[in-house]
Amino acid sequence: MAATSNLSSSNVELVKDEERFNKIVSDAGGHLVVIHFAASWAEQCQQMGEVINELSKDPKFAHVTFITVDAESLAEVSYKYEIVAAPTFIFLKSGKQVDRLDGANAAELTSKVTKHSAISVGDLAKPSAKQDLNERLKALINSAPVILFMKGTPETPRCGFSRQITQILNEQGVKYSTFDILSDDDVRQGLKAFSNWPTFPQLYIKGELIGGLDIVKEMVASGELKDVVPKTEDLNTRLKALINQSPVVLFMKGTPSAPRCGFSKTTIGILDEIGVPYTTFDILSDEEVRQGLKTYSNWPTYPQLYVKGELIGGVDIIKELKENGELESTLRG
Incomplete structure (x- = not known):
């Protein structure tokens, strides 16, 4: 075995x-x-x-x-x-x-x-005797890059403070998830002690407590909020530029002369055999690109091959195109 x-x-x-x-x-x-x-x-x-x-x-x-x-x-x-x-x-x-x-x-x-x-947060809110409350709270806090614990929902806030903070986040163009603390008293009471913050709403960014409405207002006034919110649009702009840096781009682990995984090595061998010029990007050199490209293209593994800005796929797709005699024409667009 x-x-x-x-x-x-x-x-x-x-x-x-x-x-x-x-x-x-x-x-x-x-x-x-x-x-x-x-x-x-x-x-x-x-x-x-x-x-x-x-x-x-x-x-x-x-x-x-x-x-x-x-x-x-x-x-x-x-x-x-x-x-x-x-x-x-x-x-x-x-x-x-x-x-x-x-x-x-x-x-x-x-x-x-x-x-x-x-991870729309709904399932995580369901009580479970086998799940420690602090683990639930930690999971909820980290279930989205930006998450707001509020009373009600953005469409139907159940208190004035929650209404104001959602308006501010919307005006600032912040992408965020929410959790209605009125729907789960364990979370409502537990989060106060867990984060040592007695009131709601509570805003978390990348798993860290930012604060309530007053703190968010101060950060907007100082311009600090835009600095701490994940820059999704900036990253997407960068990814788009990398994908379009040449007609054929391979995102791989390592370099053509020193690939760092078997799949990358196999892909390089196939591309070299076809003879169409290509450029590469070592995703091990930039964690932001490595993680961001998975979401951007909805493709979770590497290598990833792009032709004229369009995702072709990974090594299995490349092998299939080669076997069907379609790879060269695909690479040449």
Whole structure:
């Protein structure tokens, strides 16, 4: 069974027995569990394993449990979920299947994880005896780059202070999420002690408490608020410029002369064989670009190949285009 080690990754557990599998599903409660049914001999499973490993590192999926199951070793589990090919992904909530994905499709996998993880904060608000309150609060605070704990919602605020702060954030063009503290008294009372701030609304940026309405007003007046709010638009402008720096751009780990991962090395070999000029960007040299490009293009892994500003895909797509004789024409636009 040594070959099964190829299925494991740094953040995603390789489950080898049914008892452990059942415990993971049970402990997850109402949170999403993503199960990767894989086979050690399938190259696509290794590629998709890297995808779920990257997804597992994303802060917005902090409450998603990602696991890999050797489809052949756990035959009864595979039979239960009607697994007929690898890779296959099963999505569970409260032990019940809510979706599935057959085959290797990184973009669709990311989309389904985003859809079912429900980090719209709603699921995180549901009481769970197995989840410590402080862990819930920390997860809520970090569930979005900018999050406002308020009374009511932006559309129907339930107090004057909440109404004022949402108006200010909207006027400043800040993208933010909200949590209605009137919907959960545990969160309402617990957050006061957790952050040592007795009133609402409370604004958090990148997991750090900024303050209430008076603090936000002061920061707007001094221009400080714009400095601390994540500069999404600025980053997107930069990413767009990088993507369009030449007709063919490869975002990879390392450089053509010293690739830092097998997929990047394989991609470089294919591009060099085709002979179409291209430029590269080492995503290991810039964490902001590395993380931002995943969201910008809705593609969670590297390498990523762009032609005339359009995403082509990763190494599996490039291989497929080459096998079909379409790669050179695609690279030349």
